[in-house]
Amino acid sequence: MFPHFDVLGNLRYGYKRAAAPRAIGFDEVIALLGLAPLLRRRPQQLSGGERQRVSLGRALLSQPRLLLLDEPLASLDVARREEVLPYLEALRDRLSIPMVYVSHEFEEVLRLATHVVLLDSGSVVAQGTPGEVSLRPELRSIVGPDSVGAVLDSVVTKVDSERGMADVQLGRGTLHVSLREAPVGSRVRIQLLARDIILATQSPHALSVRNALQGTVAQISADTDQAVLIEVDIGGAIVLARITQSAVEALDLRVGSAVWVLVKAVSTRGHAFRMPATEHASSGDLVRTRPGPPSR
Amino acid sequence: MSSATLMNGFPSSAELDALRLSLEVAARSVGFSLPLAVLAAWLLTRARFPGRPLLDAFVHLPLVLPPVAVGYVLLVLFGVHGPIGGWLRRTVGIELAFTTAGAALATAVMTFPLMVRAIRIALENVDRGLEEAARTLGAGPLDRFATITLPLMLPGILAGAVTAFAAGLGEFGAVITFASNVPGVTRTLPLALYTAIQSPGGDALALRLAVLSFVLGLAGPKAAG
Numbered sequence: 152m153f154p155h156f157d158v159l160g161n162l163r164y165g166y167k168r169a170a171a172p173r174a175i176g177f178d179e180v181i182a183l184l185g186l187a188p189l190l191r192r193r194p195q196q197l198s199g200g201e202r203q204r205v206s207l208g209r210a211l212l213s214q215p216r217l218l219l220l221d222e223p224l225a226s227l228d229v230a231r232r233e234e235v236l237p238y239l240e241a242l243r244d245r246l247s248i249p250m251v252y253v254s255h256e257f258e259e260v261l262r263l264a265t266h267v268v269l270l271d272s273g274s275v276v277a278q279g280t281p282g283e284v285s286l287r288p289e290l291r292s293i294v295g296p297d298s299v300g301a302v303l304d305s306v307v308t309k310v311d312s313e314r315g316m317a318d319v320q321l322g323r324g325t326l327h328v329s330l331r332e333a334p335v336g337s338r339v340r341i342q343l344l345a346r347d348i349i350l351a352t353q354s355p356h357a358l359s360v361r362n363a364l365q366g367t368v369a370q371i372s373a374d375t376d377q378a379v380l381i382e383v384d385i386g387g388a389i390v391l392a393r394i395t396q397s398a399v400e401a402l403d404l405r406v407g408s409a410v411w412v413l414v415k416a417v418s419t420r421g422h423a424f425r426m427p428a429t430e431h432a433s434s435g436d437l438v439r440t441r442p443g444p445p446s447r
Numbered sequence: 448m449s450s451a452t453l454m455n456g457f458p459s460s461a462e463l464d465a466l467r468l469s470l471e472v473a474a475r476s477v478g479f480s481l482p483l484a485v486l487a488a489w490l491l492t493r494a495r496f497p498g499r500p501l502l503d504a505f506v507h508l509p510l511v512l513p514p515v516a517v518g519y520v521l522l523v524l525f526g527v528h529g530p531i532g533g534w535l536r537r538t539v540g541i542e543l544a545f546t547t548a549g550a551a552l553a554t555a556v557m558t559f560p561l562m563v564r565a566i567r568i569a570l571e572n573v574d575r576g577l578e579e580a581a582r583t584l585g586a587g588p589l590d591r592f593a594t595i596t597l598p599l600m601l602p603g604i605l606a607g608a609v610t611a612f613a614a615g616l617g618e619f620g621a622v623i624t625f626a627s628n629v630p631g632v633t634r635t636l637p638l639a640l641y642t643a644i645q646s647p648g649g650d651a652l653a654l655r656l657a658v659l660s661f662v663l664g665l666a667g668p669k670a671a672g
Contacts, residue, residue, distance in 0.1 A: 153577055155598045164594075165584035213584045 152194035158205050159190040165213030175211050175246065183245060184208045184238050200231040204238055211246070218242075218250045224259060232259070239263055240422075257294045261302060261342055262422045269293065280304070281340070286382070286389055288372070296375050300344035301391045307333050316416065323386030324364040328419045340422050345380060348392035349413035352402050362414040366390070368406050371399065383412050462652075464631050465639035466659060468547065472622070472635055473615035475551035477608050480559050484607060487559075488566035509621075510560040518624025521553055525625070543625075550626040550633045554618040558611035565610055569603020570596070613667055617660070636660055 153161055166177060181187055184204045189197065197205065203223055210218065223239075224232045236259065243250060243263060254260055260267060260281065267284040269277040276289040284290055285302035308325065309318035310333070317330040319339055326341065333339055355363050366385035374380040379399055381392045390412050404410070487506055491499065509517050525532040525543045535541045543549035573596055581591045619637040626633040628642060640656040643649035 153580075153595060164581070164586075168585035168590075170585075209584065 152197075152202060152206060152209075154194050156194075157190070158186065158192050158194070158197070161194065161205060161209050162186070162190075162212055165209050169212070169214040173212075173214055175214055175248075177212065180208045180211050183241055198231065199227045200234040203227065203235050207238070207242070211242070211248075215248065218248055220250060220252045222253055222255065224254070224256070236262060257298050261340065285342070286391065291374070291380075296393070297346060298344070299374075299380070299391060299393070300342050300347075301389055302340060302342050303388055303390075304338060304340050307335050307337050307339055310335055321364060321385065322366065322388040324362075326364065326414065326419070327361045327416045329417060341419055343390055343414060343419060345374075345391040345393040347415060347418040348390060350381065350383070350392050350394055350398075350402070350404070351411040351413060352404075352408070353411070355411055355413060358413070359415075360413045361416040362412075364390070364412040364414070366410060366412055368404055368408045368410060370406060371404065383410055385412060461630070461639070462656060462659060465634055465636045465656065466663070468550075468631070468634065469616045469636040469663075472547065472550045472554050472618075472633075473612045475548065476555035476558060476615045476618075477562075477612050479551060480555040480562055480611065481604070481608055484559060484562040484566055484611075485604065487563050488570050491563070492567055492570045506563050507560045509557050514557060514618070514620025515624050517556060518553055518621035521549075521556065521621065521625040525549070525552065545627045545629060545633065547626075547632055550622045550635065553621040553625040554615040557618050557621050558614045561614055562607040562611040565607030566600065566603050569600040569606070572603075573599045613664075616663060616667070636663070 153164065156164065162177070162180070166173070181190075184207060186205060186208055189201055189205065194202065194205075203226075207220075207223070220239075224235060227235065239252075240262065242248075243265075250263075252260070252263055264281050267278060267281050268275055269284055269287070269289060271289065271293060277284055277287040279287075281302045282304055285300065291299050303321060305319040305321055305326075307317050307330070308320050311317065312331075315329055315331050316327060317333060317339075318325045318327055319330075319341065321341075328339075328341060330339060349360065351363075364385045366383040368381055369384040369389060370382040372380050372382075374393055377395050377397075378393050379396055381394060381399075381404065383390045383392060392412065398404075402408075402410075487502070490496075491503055491506070522544060523529055525535070527533065527536060527542060527544055532543060535543065541548070543552055577599070578591050578595055581595045586594065616635075617637050618635075619641070622633065622635065623638055623641075628634050628638050634642065636656060636659065640653055640660065643653035643656060646652075
């Protein structure tokens with residue numbers, strides 16, 4: 152941000168110098184990033200989140216063909232990140248500019264990406280949709296055991312706006328999740344953390360758990376010391392569950408076993424995800440990296 | 448001698464002349480040297496070329512040389528028969544030696560290092576990242592300098608100009624050597640003071656000029672903010 156211009160001056164700096172025709176309009180960007188109340192302010196009078204929004208707007212107004220966002224939220228605390236993320240989602244959904252988003256925070260990647268490239272020490276170790284990458288063993292060592300879990304893209308089938316809950320289609324079954332501001336038919340992305348999943352071999356009843364999805368064990372792999380990771384096929388979709396080795400033995404779980412996947416509704420969070428109309432031409436690309444020697 | 452007679456008719460027209468000349472010479476010297484000082488500061492901070500240490504030393508030379516020596520070198524170069532002075536007289540018809548413009552030139556040379564220093568520090572403090580950002584937004588080199596670098600170093604440029612102006616008011620050695628001591632043309636406040644001290648019975652005038660210098664020295668910074 153140029154300290155000797157106000158926000159308006161900063162925004163116009165790139166806009167004035169961009170070659171016509173200008174596909175991204177001035178008013179459009181101001182509306183998209185909610186910049187109208189900030190225009191007369193000086194950069195010194197902006198909060199961290201507001202600064203990032205203005206910087207984004209300035210970059211957009213210079214009419215880029217591609218946006219490279221290198222950890223744009225890294226300098227912000229958690230609350231400020233939550234304030235900026237919805238704007239990044241809006242950019243992804245409303246503008247047809249490819250975004251390359253570099254981040255160390257899987258949460259951000261989850262909310263924004265349509266395609267993930269996983270980098271470890273400068274080399275690509277996996278890539279695919281967030282759903283595909285979430286199942287890859289390479290991801291586990293990078294995000295740590297508590298962040299491991301299947302990422303599932305789905306559609307809202309029923310909304311209970313009073314309770315802030317919604318039903319989403321998942322494999323053959325339906326999942327009841329906390330979700331706001333997503334109408335029926337809209338696309339959502341859900342992460343089911345492996346540590347929050349309970350497996351049962353009999354149909355459960357008299358439990359507070361709101362979700363029970365029927366499936367079969369697809370794979371069993373070693374995870375942390377006493378635990379194993381179980382992939383359960385719930386009808387076209389895979390859910391990851393972390394349970395102890397002794398539980399595997401007690402339930403006699405093996406590949407092909409029929410199980411019930413129990414998910415607490417409150418432990419899941421959906422993110423509304425309005426996919427761009429032309430999925431490939433304008434998909435946002437996200438890259439997740441782990442600190443390592445520079446690849447140059 | 449009572450203080451009433453001492454300050455009788457103060458300031459006289461000769462004193463006012465000296466004051467006006469000092470202000471004019473200092474102002475013209477700042478006008479001369481400011482663009483060059485910005486260029487020199489930029490070359491010394493940003494440019495990479497083989498003669499840079501030499502230029503650095505050259506710019507600072509007036510700070511370490513006796514002012515009379517600087518005045519003498521100016522006389523040799525810019526005098527009516529000097530290589531530059533002769534050329535100026537023949538082509539543009541400008542004479543510098545023994546003129547008010549010449550006094551301003553001598554003052555400019557003497558205060559140049561002070562000005563360059565202030566501007567250079569300001570330029571070093573300009574965040575290169577901002578210039579890079581301007582580049583990514585489509586601004587060319589001159590555009591960047593005019594819209595980003597120059598406005599950001601403006602406080603330093605002002606500080607340099609004020610310092611040079613203040614120092615220029617009192618420049619003596621180089622001025623008297625190059626421009627001589629012509630009343631109403633090159634006799635600035637310090638030169639008038641010197642002349643008064645050298646004249647028999649000039650004590651009262653010298654004291655009054657000294658008081659004027661003190662007032663100027665104290666009022667100047669106040670006026671500059």
